[in-house]
Each structure stands twice: as C-alpha cells, then as structure tokens.
Amino acid sequence: MFQIGPHQIDSQVILAPMAGVTDRPFRQLCRKLGAGLVVSEMVTSDASLWQSRKSRLRLDHTGEAEPISVQIAGGDAKMMADAARLNADNGAQIIDINMGCPAKKVCKKAAGSALLRDEPLVADILQAVVAAVDLPVTLKIRTGWDRDSRNAVRIARMAEDIGITALAVHGRTRADRYQGEAEYDTIAAVVDAVSLPVFANGDIDTPLKARQVLDETGARAVMVGRAAQGRPWIFREIDHFLRYGDNVPEPSLIEVRDILSSHLRDLYGFYGDFMGPRIARKHLGWYLQTVPGSEHFRQAFNRMDSAQEQHDSVLQYFEQLKAREDQAA
Numbered sequence: 001m002f003q004i005g006p007h008q009i010d011s012q013v014i015l016a017p018m019a020g021v022t023d024r025p026f027r028q029l030c031r032k033l034g035a036g037l038v039v040s041e042m043v044t045s046d047a048s049l050w051q052s053r054k055s056r057l058r059l060d061h062t063g064e065a066e067p068i069s070v071q072i073a074g075g076d077a078k079m080m081a082d083a084a085r086l087n088a089d090n091g092a093q094i095i096d097i098n099m100g101c102p103a104k105k106v107c108k109k110a111a112g113s114a115l116l117r118d119e120p121l122v123a124d125i126l127q128a129v130v131a132a133v134d135l136p137v138t139l140k141i142r143t144g145w146d147r148d149s150r151n152a153v154r155i156a157r158m159a160e161d162i163g164i165t166a167l168a169v170h171g172r173t174r175a176d177r178y179q180g181e182a183e184y185d186t187i188a189a190v191v192d193a194v195s196l197p198v199f200a201n202g203d204i205d206t207p208l209k210a211r212q213v214l215d216e217t218g219a220r221a222v223m224v225g226r227a228a229q230g231r232p233w234i235f236r237e238i239d240h241f242l243r244y245g246d247n248v249p250e251p252s253l254i255e256v257r258d259i260l261s262s263h264l265r266d267l268y269g270f271y272g273d274f275m276g277p278r279i280a281r282k283h284l285g286w287y288l289q290t291v292p293g294s295e296h297f298r299q300a301f302n303r304m305d306s307a308q309e310q311h312d313s314v315l316q317y318f319e320q321l322k323a324r325e326d327q328a329a
Ligand SMILES: Cc1cc2nc3c(=O)[nH]c(=O)nc-3n(C[C@H](O)[C@H](O)[C@H](O)COP(=O)(O)O)c2cc1C
Pocket: 016, 017, 018, 019, 020, 021, 041, 042, 071, 098, 099, 100, 101, 140, 170, 201, 202, 203, 204, 223, 224, 225, 226, 227
C-alpha cells in the first residue's frame, strides 16, 4: 500500500505511540488484528538511563513483527543521533522522532512538541538522526506550537528536504493538548506540500471517521491512539472498511474474552508476576469501559495481586456476561 524506505506497509491504519500503553504485548496484539505498523513507546535519548527496568522492557523487541519502529525523543541533536544508533544496533528498523508529545516531562526539557517552536533546532536534530543511521527515519509532529504559529507545513517541507521518509501529524497544536476537536485542514495542507507519506492522527475512533479523514486530508494512512485502548480490534474494523467499504461485525463476547485472555497472559509473561497484574488493571478497565455494570468486577479485579487469580476471574466474569446475553436473546 505504501513504503517506508524498503518496508512495504500493507494496511492504511497505524497504531500511535503511547507511552505506558503501547508496550510489546499491545503492539503485537494490534499488529495481529490489522495494524499495518506499530510504533514502540518512546525511549529516552539519554542512553545512560537505559539500564532502568522500564527502558530495558521498552527496548525488548523479541518476536515482534517487522518492521520494528522505535520512537526516540529529546532536545539535543547529538544525543538523539546516539540514541538512534543504539536503537539501530538493538534491532530497530525504523527510527521515529517524537515532536508531537505535549507531556510535561518531555516538554520541560524542550523535547517533544515543544521543539516545534525552534525550527533551526528541529533541522539540527533531523539532520543528525538521518546522518547517524542507515535506516528510514520518520517524524511525528503536531500542527504547530499554538494556534497562531501553525508551522506544520514548513516543518514538513524541511523534514522532506532533510530525508525524513514519512510524517505523522496530530491535528492539534501543542497548546491544545488534547482539548477540542482535532483539525484536519492543516494535515491536508501538509499533504499538499510534500510528497512523502503523511499519516493523519487525532480523534479517529470509527471506520467511518477513518474514511472521512483520509478523504478530507489525502493522507496515506490514519494513525489511531486512544480509540485502540481496550479495543484493539478497531484495526481490523478500520482496515476492512477502508478496503471494502462495509463493516465487519463487532467481535462476539467469546472473541473479546479470548483476545483479553491472551492479552493478559502476554502482559504477565512480559512484565512478570509482580508488575504484570498491576499493568493489567488499566487494560482491563479499558476493555470493560463500555460494559454496563462492570464497575463492581473491575474494583474486585484491581484488588487482585495474582496473575492466575486475575485471569480466572476474567473467564468467570465473561461466563456471567455470556449467560446474561443468552438469557436476553
Ligand atoms: C497515554 C498517551 C501517551 C502518549 N505517548 C506518546 C508518545 O510517547 N509519543 C508520541 O509521539 N505521542 C504520544 N501520545 C500521542 C498519541 O500518539 C496521539 O498523537 C494522540 O493520542 C492523538 O491521537 P488519538 O486521538 O488517536 O489518541 C500519547 C498519547 C496518549 C493518550
């Protein structure tokens, strides 16, 4: 469908990088369910921090489907170049640069979307990273620093000149944080201005919305973040709709149970028996957020420390849901 360097991407829907969410188990699940590309959580460009448990887990790509795209963030060109090289040595096949994240932790150090204000620094960082690795380098930006300085088009042209191979644009400025509706006009202007593949991002939460955003912007693909939390099958739904123009049926209760069960097992395997059940809590909350009356079960689940107990309780809970569904039918 489109290329990123030598890599052929076969679906027009991509998982957005989300720190604390898009860990390896979640990325693998989304790929299996139709995401054409997944981007790993942000790894700090400060390699001295890589020995922390968190960074080590983020750097673990064992068994991941190719191409492996790893996101880096930071405000120093040399450190970013070093981080790109280290990630390349560690198995990354695409380096993605984060200039799209408004997180305080990142912005305070003038990284993420805060960089958009300083175009010469953006150029320095892009040049340094592109020169550092023999891999395609992609970039993720917002539409600008604030509404008065939407410089996405200028940044996009600069990125293309420097040799960036694909660009994801979140239709908000840094100052918007996550408020208001994403605006797609600036994304359309970026698409018009450059010839590299552009991915449209922001508030895409249904197959129809994906179609509309692609039509409105002319982007090569859509990138989906929050709507995939607890609903990883959204990639299959969007992928199918974009290909054939009709909807696949919602997953059955049994299928949701099976997806969740295998997701939990992967989390326990990846994070271990102590962290695994803790990380599982937020994912379970997302899966059940649209299930009426699930609050009580969620609270009970959150008190469980044992992986086995959590997993068994989910199977039992779905038995109850199924019985309720059968009764209603
Ligand atoms: C919990 C969370 C963590 C995020 N972490 C990152 C990140 O590490 N790097 C990045 O480029 N964007 C990050 N983002 C931004 C998303 O990639 C995406 O641009 C944003 O959520 C808008 O897309 P959506 O409306 O589909 O969620 C994060 C967003 C959320 C909600």
